[in-house]
Structure formats: C-alpha cells, structure tokens
Amino acid sequence: MTQEVRPELQFAVSATFTAEPIERVIAFWGRELDWEISVRFAPYNQVPQTLLDPAGLFAGNGNGVNVVLLRVEDVGGVDNAVEIARLAHGAPSRFSQPLLVVLCPPSPGRESEDLLAEKRIEEILREATGVQWMSHREISALYDVPVWNDPEGERLGRVPYTEAGFAALGTSIVRHAHSMRVPPVKAVAVDCDNTLWKGVCGEDGPAGVVLEAGRKDLHHFLLDQREAGILLCIASKNNEEDVWETFAAHPEFPLAKRHFATWRINWQSKAASIVEMAAELGIGADAFLLLDDNPKECAEVEGGAPGAMAVSIPEDPGELGPFLRHLWILDHPVITEEDRRRAASIAQSLDFNREARHAESLEEFIAGLNLRVDFQPLAPERLGRVAQLTQRTNQFNNSGRRRSESEIQALLSGGRWTCYTAEVSDRFGDYGLVGALLVERGEHEFYVDTFLLSCRALGRGVEHRMLASLAEAALDEGVYTVAIPFRETARNKPMRDFLASLEGASLEREGESHVLRLKAADLQALRWHPRAAPEALIERKAQPAAPRRFAGYARIARELRTPAQIVAAVRRRGVTPPLQQGPGAPESETEIRLARIWSELLEKPVASRSANFFDLGGHSLLAVMLLMRIREEFSVELSVDDVYAGSLTLGDLARRIDAQLMGLAGPSEYEDLLAEIEGLSD
Template structure:
C-alpha cells in the first residue's frame, strides 16, 4: 500500500461491487479504503443511472468547486467517491488549468455559481513563479511573496462576497531537490526557503480571514516527497502529484469539510489489555503487565498513553470499554507506577463482560453524544469486527499489531480534525469532567434549583457579534439534541442575521464554580408586526439540565414586553436526535397552533413580565 496514511482502513474487498446489497449503506464504506479505480466507480454510481443507489444511501448534498492552474480532472472522481464515505453526495465543478488569481477579474468571478458550499483553491508548486530572481535582494523576494498572498486574500474576499462559500486554500509541498544542498534551508533566495515563507504567509492569511487551510505539504511530508511527486505525471498530464495519492488527498479534504460542518469525532473508547498496556492484567497481574521504560514495547504503550492525554487536553473525551474484572482494571489505574492515564481522565469507565456494542451504546448515552462521534480502539480484530457490524457508524481503526505504530495510526486517521481554534475547544474536556462533578453534586440534592444555586452559575447574555461568530457557527452546526429546528447556517449567513435590523439574537455563555464553559446557547429570532418568531433555539449538550432555557425564555419575554411585542412564535422541527426538546415550548407555557408534517408551531401571548426566581447571576454586557 503506497499511502500509509490510510492504513487505519481495511482494504475494500475486490468483490465489493459485485455484491448487490453492498453500497446500500455508506456507513459500511466508512471502514474501507478504496483505490482510485474504486473511488471512480463509486463516483460514477452517483453520476450515472443509479438513482436507487443515491436514494438508498441517503447522502447529504454538497456543492463543491475546485480552482487550479493544474490538471484537476483526476481529483474529481477521487473526491466524489471519498465524499460518499463521509456521507456526502458531492456535485463538483472544476476549473482546471485556470490560475486562481484570474478569478480576481470581475468577468471570471461572475462565472462562479453562487450556491457552492465549498471552494478549494488548489495551489501548486508551479503557481509560484517568483523565485527566478537571483539578482534581487532577499527583501525584494519577500515582498513578492507578500504581494502574492495579499492577492490571494483579495481573491478569498471577492469569492466569499460573490458566493458565500467556505473557501479552502491548499499549501504547497516543497520539491525534493535543492540548489545549494543543505544550505538551502538557510539561504533566503533558495526555492525551499521561499516556499517555506510562502506557506507561512498563507497560514497567516487563512487565520485572519474566514478561509481554511488544507495542509497538503504535511501530507506529502508524511508520505515522502520522493514518492509524492511523480515528475512524469506532470510532464504527461500536468498532474500536480502522483495519482497514487489521490485517495489520501481526497480523504484529507473530506476530513476538513466534515470538521467544518461540525462532524468531527469527539470521543475515544479504549480497550485496556494490549491496547493501553502489554499483556493481560487478569492473568499477568499488576506487576506482570508491560508498561513503561525499560522494555521497547512498554515504552510504545507509554507514548500511546501520552498521545491520548494530549488529545484529552485538547478536548477529546476518553472512555474505557474492556472485558475484565473491574477491580483488576482499576488497580492498574490507581497503583501502576508508570501509568499516565488516570481514572480522572476517563469520562466513562465501563469494565464488565458484556458485549462491546452494548457497552459502547451505553457510553454514548451516558455522555450524551452520538455514536457517530465515537472512535473504538481495540487490538482484538474480533472485537473490532463486532463493533463494525453492529454499530457501523462508530469509527474502528485497524490497529497495527505492533504497538509502536499505535500513535501514528490513530493520529493519521484524522478523526479529530479541528477546523478553527476557539477558546471553547481548549476547555471542552474540562467541561465534560466538570459536568460529571456537577451531576454528582446535583444528585445529592432533592431540589434541583437549590443544587444549581449551590454551584454559582453565572450567565452572560448578549446579541450576536463578530467576536462570537465562529463559536456561533460551531454551535449551529454541531448541536443536535437541544436544537428546536436544527437549521444550519454558515459564517456568512450568520453575519447577515447579525447585521439585520429585524433580527433578535442571543448568545449565552456560562460559568460556574467548576469552570468557564464559554458560549453554550444560541437563539435567533426575527421581529415583524409585533411578533417575535424564533427561528433557532439551541443549547450545547454540556449545558443541558441546568434550566438555562428558563433564563433565556425570561429574557425574551421581558424584552418583548418592554417593546410591546405581543406574540412569540416558536417552532419544533422533529429530527432523529431532538426528541429531548419535543415539549420544550409546552413547558414554557406556549400553546400549539399548527402542525404541518414534522413542523409544530407554538404561540405565546405576552401579557406580563416573567419574574420567576432562577438560580443564575445574569449579566448583559453592552454591545460593541
């Protein structure tokens, strides 16, 4: 297998397409890596007559556009086929052999369809022509890079204005040749040095704008530049990199797309024996298991635990699902001198002799997250197969036999892609653990409100603003359970809502004595004819059960009363996941006015202020 970056996937069985029942559910495809031929076949199944295939697998439509000055014709089937594995039916338009900067002209820009969800600006090595300038001083070269990146920034802003699409820029892997040898890295005129500067400037640009980075340079580096570039393919067909890597390239692209759409995974379910340490604790005993310095494999397990801790630090939830005697397992966590993972890091610890699919479902339920957010890690192929069969939406990486490769395999599988960094991501995990502490505290109390008051909750309520927009976008696209209408909006749509005069918006942040949870609830309404209609009302699942919705409700009612708005209309649109809020408006005192298909409309006449005592300290900072 050339692209070792996909080694966590099983090879697609050769007869997969002969079996008619396969392909009816894209979830089974999730576990397989396809070569370019197979991806093309999948893609053509979508394009051709197979409407039954399309309907039966229930894919989400997504409009995608590639702009590249090279030949991107092979990218299309690769991306389309891979998209199916991620649950998308992608319609792809490509502007091959078109230098991206051409789209700076009004004429070229007008070609672009306004309905694209994503646009990839696939920059390649040949787009950078500014280094044939050996007579110029270094600062001149830097200016050229700055100029180019500045133009790309303009490109991003004009494409964004025209289409509202999410724009991805790919960076450029260096070529495996040098001019000065080792000194290339130190000589500012060398291509290598300039490409490095360019890639850095591109990163800065994507950080400052609403665009995203597609880090192709890292993929190429992981796989090896000598293999990434196949010069023959450039001369033969202007293909930017070796076709061997099309599946890997497409997979990385789809990861980014799904992470921007809020579909990255959130939780790892870990087996114990031969996954976190070598040997079987039930047989070998606490002293007999292999973990820690002094033994090569023991060191590998330590590295893997370290990596898991790093993921945990950035907000990935860790849980345990193992067939063991619970006491044996706990003893390792509490008493082994070398173990890095502690029980405190494990949000849900399930050790019993029950089958794993049942246990994983239990873990998902107790953590209040969906199975599609979970990754199951087990060294035992039988357990892996079982979970794949009964819980096809759970990601199950093919773990290598050698624990030395565990960390690499999990990392390169890319389950936890983070598209843009927000403050909340840093604290998320702390929040899950705090939530468990809060639950414990609450369960000791009889009266919920007293319990809530005891944890010193502070709510901050304010209208949407530019500062909060990224997090608002994240919440709108990620929240499923407490989400009345599950309407998804992208960054530019949110900006429009934020700036509209008829909008009524709220972003709600929460703090308590255990931690700062950041923004946890969002509301979008619009006011017309003395009526407030609530388009979107959602809350992050980590804040459910704290009566925050009551505070938000009070806020809305009092706002309406002060402005003589007479009626509030709310909607409930049933989805697979939002049963939790089915009676939300009923509980708030609304009456049901109409039901159309899966949409229920609720109304409330406002006669007086709402002044129920709630367990929050509420602040309303002045808008910018």
C-alpha cells in the same frame, strides 16, 4: 455515529495551475465514502476573479466546499500570493459554503519564497471566519509523497505534480471536507488488556504488563484527542481494582486515571457499558467510538449499542501510530477553547448531577448555584464555536439543522438575521459558550430559526434565561411576538419537552415543523421552576431509524493511507470490465500494458489494437497524463506529437514505445527490424 443523507456535494476548485488530475481522486473518494460528488473547476489561474465574482463558481456553490489551490510562483511571487490570501479572508461573506485555501508545493529552487509566503498567509487566514487553511507541509506530514514535482508535466500542460502528489492533494481536500460535514465523535472508549498495554493485568499482574512504543503512540494520540475535546472512557472486561493498580504501577504511562471522564470496568457486555456511559455523559451512544484489539467485541458493540462505532486496532503495535493518524472520523477541522476545556466541563457537570441527586430540595440546590448566563450578540471571533454547536448539539436543538461558518456568516451579512450566544458559569465552574440562538428579525416577530444548548448546561434553567433575554431584545426593537419552530428528530426530546412547558403558546403547523408563537412580554418574565414536565403540547411521532453510517474507516486507515495505495486504488477504479480478448485485441506485452493505462485514464475497456485514444474520449489533459504514465511505466520519453496525431492507434503507440526501448530511431526502423527477424530461417 450516524451520517446524514445529503444532496450532491460540490467541490468547486480554483487553481493557479492545471489541477484537473485531482478530479479522479476526489471522485474515487466520493465512491469510497458513498457520497454523491461533483467536481467543477474555475478557469485556469483565475483565483482572484473567482473569489470576487458574485455570480461565479464559488458564489454559486450551494452545498459543498470551495477550494483555492495556490502555488506562489504561479502568481508572480510572495506579494501577489499574500494579496490572494487577503481576498480569501474577505470572501466568505459572499459565499454560503466554506472556503479551503491550500498552499501547494513549490518547484525546486522556489522554496524560500514559499516559506515566506506561508508565514504571511497563515497570519492572515489563521483566525479568518469561514476560511480553513492548509499547507503542503501539513499534507506531507500525513501523506509522504516521494516526489511531488513533475517537470515534464509542467512543461507539457502546466501539470506540476506527479500522480502521487495529486493523490495526496485530492485526498487531503476530501478528508478536510469530511471532517467539516460528518457528525463528530464525542467520546472514545478504549479497552485495556492488549490495547492500552501488552498483556493481561489480571493474569500477568499489574507490574507484568508492558507499554511498547506503538501503544505509547496510542496513549499520546488519545491525549491529543482529549485536548481536542473528545471525552476518554474505558470499556474493559476486568476487575476494576486490577486496572487501577496497573495504572498505579506504571507512572511512565502517559495516560492516567484522571484523564478518563468515566469508565465501565466489569464483566458485562461492552455494548451495555457504552450505553450506560452515554447516558451518564448525556450524549448518544452514536457519539461513541470503541478502540479494541478484539474484533468480536467490536462487532458486538456495533450490534448492541445503537449507532456506536467500533474499530479493531492492528495486531502489530508498530502499526498503531500510522493507523490512528488515518482514522478520518477522529479528524478535527477546528479546535475551540470550549473543546480544550470540555473534559473539565464534563467533570463539572457530573459533579452537578451527583449533588443534585442528593440535594434535599432541588429548588434550594438551583438557588445556590450562583448561575451566571452572559447573553450577547455574537462576537465575530466566536462564529466557529457557534458553527460547531450546530454540528454537535442533538438533544437541545429545535431543528437538527447543521450549518458551517460560511453559511451562518452569509445569513448574518444580510442584515435581517442576528445570532445571540450564551456563556454560562456556576459554582461548579465555567462552561464557556454553550448556547446560541439564530434569529430572523421580521416586522412583527422574532423567528428563532436555531435554538441550541449544549447538553452539559441543561437542567439548571439556562434555556429559560436565554428566551427571556431574547424577548427583552425583541421588545427593545418594538417587536411583540417570538416564534419558535420545532422539527422533531431522533434525539431532540429535551427540546420538545422544554417547548411543551411554555405556557400561553399558540401552535401552528408549517411544513415539517410545528411553530410556537409566544408574547414577548410573557417570555420576558420566564423563569425556571423545577417540577415535572406538563403534558406534551406537541404530538409525539414515531422516531425514525438512524441513517446508515459509513463503516469503512478502519479499512481506509489500513489500506488507503499512503499515496501509493491511493494511486493504485484510483487506477483500479478506472478500469471497468477486464481487457477483452479476440481478433484485433492487444497481444504484445507493451500493447497489453499500454491498454491497461488507456483503460485506467479513459475509464472504459480497450478492446482493440486499432483503438484511437481520442475517439475513446481522450482529450488534451488526458494526453498529457498519458505521456506521464508512459514515462513512469516504460521509462520512455515521448513527445506531444507522438500522441496528438488524430489517427494514432494503440498499436501505433506501442510500436513507438518499443522502438525507443530498443534504441531505434522510430517506428519505421522498428518495422524494418521486425521484417528482418521474420525473414530469418533456421
């Protein structure tokens, strides 16, 4: 997989409570993912205003995600929360970036109204265009927070959640944004021996291998991925007969031969196997993920199959379930009907290719396809599928541009843009919505900003029918020219070859793109005649190297999958250089532990007992977080007055903590006790 280089990603947050503690969590994940991230907050509890303001924080977000954090009790109950959901439903037409609405946990005793609100909000937002919806129950299913609510933080600063709660909340937001913005995996290749089952089928015999509980989790996980549109493949160094006999000997296996789109079961390198399977399926090797128990095989695949990812699964099968649930690269923000039928569609495409190769006449074969292309303006409920095509389609893509639902909706709402879709079927089956055109309508031309066709519909003339239908629409509106820009990418040679085959085009250079302009009357008569492609109209340039991809998914799944692990990692990132030593440096155990907390919160070293929290950059919210951390670290309850004194130093605060730990009335009594102890003699 490859990861695009993107400009700074902005998380714009509007919450019904004090949500600033998630900033450190989001910033932490930005560093982990090597993303340039900024976090901005709307004014406290101003969610409706932020959703409605045409010049506000959400409307001004040009690259990122807009986030609403909603707690029902903060807005006066269920009806008001539902009204905010209705505002969110209609808001994306005003924004260029996707909107994520998160229902956050209620306070103890408010669970019933939270449940009622969740049901009503989900009904409103489930099918909303440009809006993603997430409940705290979904978050808790992935991140088990021992205690969500912090009554003292709520009382002190309307900070309702524990550090672990904010860690789960912030992580879920970043994880959701990641799933929307990183090019998806399209195929998972899996090893057999000691991966799909325990044992070696060639040595233990087909009946001798075992399916442990953890490996059964792997089977079910892969079936869920298949349901979400991922193609399942096998890459195994084995005798093929042994593998299929093993499946036949174990009808209790959730996975069966019919679930795999293709396989390479032989003794060649797995890198070569993945390259071959990618070619067979019509996708890039960089759309593959290998799951294997052997780290050496994983390293060879990443070195030998350009762009492919490989993950070494845990040795302990009991770890497989939790590990797999936290492989971020296999998250799916939206699952469409086309995703659910993808495995069947690929099987149809493979049947198509096999018959085409053996046909006596390609023209007769195509003529007998009974090809049907339903070309229509975009139906609102299919917007998610079109956005998904911009993310997934690489080969037949004229620009390589990726767009979210919100970005497409924003273009269409202006009145000058139209989106057309193509649903395709033939005698091999129904492929669903596989093509899209995003067109800017000018006075003198239709400008095809985006031209997409899924690879599984290539090679049968669908693209020709799409352009012919577009030309007819242009002529109906009195427009006589169709312009198609083309920007070469590492993967879109099929699009380049198609455009090169169009006769009668004029060619101009505009910025990074070549623009072909054709007469609509000529395009209206366009038909596909299978033959060799003509010489390229567009000069071929050297292909760029694949962008560097993120390589830390397995580490996240192993080391950063619980709130406690994330909290510890965020705290470690908060400490810059280690605590300094020397005159005036923290000495007592309490001073050293307190200095560590200050350093983590302030993200700078604390070198002196005389250091002042506010002089080092502390502010009111950090003071509240400091009180919460002191309570957690020392089991001591301090008041706001204990930390808000402008002259308070690290040493002063440590003495207040020690005094409480010793049951003394205050620092003065603590000082008297110290003086008495120092005055004692043998």
